Amino acid sequence: MNRWLVVLGAIIVQVNIGAVYAWSLFNQPLAETFGWAREDVVITFSITIAVSAFTTIFAGKLQDKIGPRWVATAGGFLLAAGLLLTSQATTLIEIYLSYGVLAGAGIGMVYVCPLSACVKWFPDKRGLISGIAVGGFGLGGLIFQPVIRFFITNYGVSDTFLYLAIIYFILVIIGAQLLRNPPSEKANDALASNNQVKRNEAKQFSTKEMLRTYPFYLFWFMFLFGSMAGLMVISFAVDIGVDVFQLDVAKAANAVMVIALFNASGRIVLGNLSDHIGRINTLRLIYILTAATLIYMSVGILNYPMFLITTSLMGFCFGGYLAVYPSVTADYYGTKNMGINYGFMYQAYGISSFAGTFILSFFPFSQAFIVAGVLCIVALVMSTFIVTPEKHRRVNFSVKQVDEV
Template sequence: MQEEKATNRWIVVFGAVLIQLCLGAVYSWSLFNAPLIELHGWEASGVVLTFSITIATMSVFTIIAGRVQDKIGPRWVATAGGVLLGLGVILASQATSLWQLYLCYGLIGGAGVGTAYVCPLATCVKWFPDKRGLISGIAVAGFGAGALIFTPLINVFLASSGVSQTFVYLGIIYLIAVSIGAQFLKVPPDGYVPEGWTPPETTSGTNQTDFSTGQMLSTPQFYLMWVMYLFGCLAGLMVIGLAADIGVNLVGLTAATASTAVMIIAIFNATGRIIWGTLSDVLGRITSLIIMYILATAAMFLMSYITMTFATFLILCSLIGFCFGGFLALFPSLTADYYGTQNLGTNYGIMFLAYGSAAIVGPIIGTAVPFQHAFLIASVLCATATILTFFTKQPKAPDQAMAKRKAA
């Protein structure tokens, strides 16, 4: 079936990127740490935990939203996510205790992020079977660029209005923008094929069979991929979630310079999603992942070993952000390659739990031990993921696997 004339698939991408830009502002959380500590006198570790709760809640609701959008479509699910995110952040402006901050920003806001996040990914992949790596990269690049776009805006709001009013302004922006972007999301018709593209009869590394969630969970490849995703995201979230704190406390930067560094890291995070997604269409997902894990291993080791200047801090953190962006681009594509697109919302939602787990563990490690020790732990985990990548291969289709078990 050819593409419907009434639908330009790039319009879907526009809506996806608009949504992800707002969701990705969560990566600017480190900018709120110092103002909240100063305003309320809270412990730094307690404030930092908000970021972990937000990402962990996001990962859980990605599964729930993925299952719902697989059944009813992405438009209203993403809209609901925008409403939850906006309301959660607005309510956080009234928080006078940490548990209220966790509830409003971490749980309600995080639920909104997770509800909206999976919809653009699952939808765009279906519209672009011919450019799966590239389009996954673009779809999540907005998430990485969110911190870049919102960091200067947040700084202006903080300087002029304080942290509480900043939450109000941001909540209104998120609610409106995500709800608008959601209206552009639409699944392609059954049997859709992009105009001018002929699906190959067989594609190396790509499974033409759609796995149910239960079938996916019965394959050992899923667990290898999940652990690999966990280790890569742990390193990335450790650096991104604590970037401003690392810059100020370890490198000796001013708060303003650290904010600039956060923006630069966000640029590499966003561009890494597009570049690695594009490269994976050429080199293959596994080869690209091997390169990324090697780079992340080296960068985290150097951060643990050398005395960092502003330049080395920026280079190494940007490299981590660049690879982290690639992980978020390639794992949706790899999940679609191995397990099909019919149940991608639910299947990738479960895969995405690795990201949520990393969001809890990464920043906790980063604040529980000296930074250099945390970086070394992350380096070892990335090296382990490099090894695991060599054992990852395309799973057999469910009927083939069943036949093999019966023959045995």
């Protein structure tokens, strides 16, 4: 099988599940239609991200055993079912359960499959391929924005979920059929052509073995701090433009499109860069850029051009985190259990969707930027303690061996 067909399938499914980033388009229409508080509707997005991240653990383990095609297909069914039920929902609890939990679980099942498959097919280009795969996820919100706006305007918010369920179901199922794990001999040939990758693949860690190594926890918290900083700006970009940069809502809203473009490009560019200068060096560069941008947003000159520049940089760096960490997981812990291992790593991203909001509940934007910037500097320092993990072996002595000693 041509391995680029796997990449095509990955892009198709990721663009569709990535439409979750366009959830903000539903907030006001749902609030107006059913008389709900907008703040209560917004919670749906956080539930969806958290559930999807948690689901990657189980989906990753399952796809390691039975392959990505069947797991992604099942995820497509769950996503469509969740949206169908959402189209019939009349209470917030029903929205939380149908979209947040059920559709969120479908997104999590689909998300981990193309990442794991692509990394296995391209051991020589892990950063680039991870970037392309998750780049589709980043573009999903941008591509589906006009589609969602059209449906809401012409058919109402509830029916929009019905039509999206049909679209997602068809395209995700089609894309899922292209997802395959490589035959072992194909993977070995690719590994043999790259000595560095061959050395990295010498040890395949089970999840238990990975969790016994301290580099995993360094990576996990580094991932948490970086993605939290990115989501803090991305999720509240319009509010930041109005409250911090003193812009009107129309100008501040322009950042949404700009962030989506730079988010997607950052995944590809920084993922590819990590193949050439190394994962750790790329992460250090991203953390430096993130910290500097956040500190500037707190103490620098604030105007419309700088608003677009700083939010673009934050989107660019955020995309880099999501592109590099799958490759980090494969490099340090092997590809055999890549699905479930990255599922555990990905929990940092799931928690980050709440962490930024938690910080903002205690601090205004300018102070929250400083806090997030300092945490990125902490992540930068943590990167200096990363070493190649070693498996912890248990030594068992028999009674006869003890007697001989």
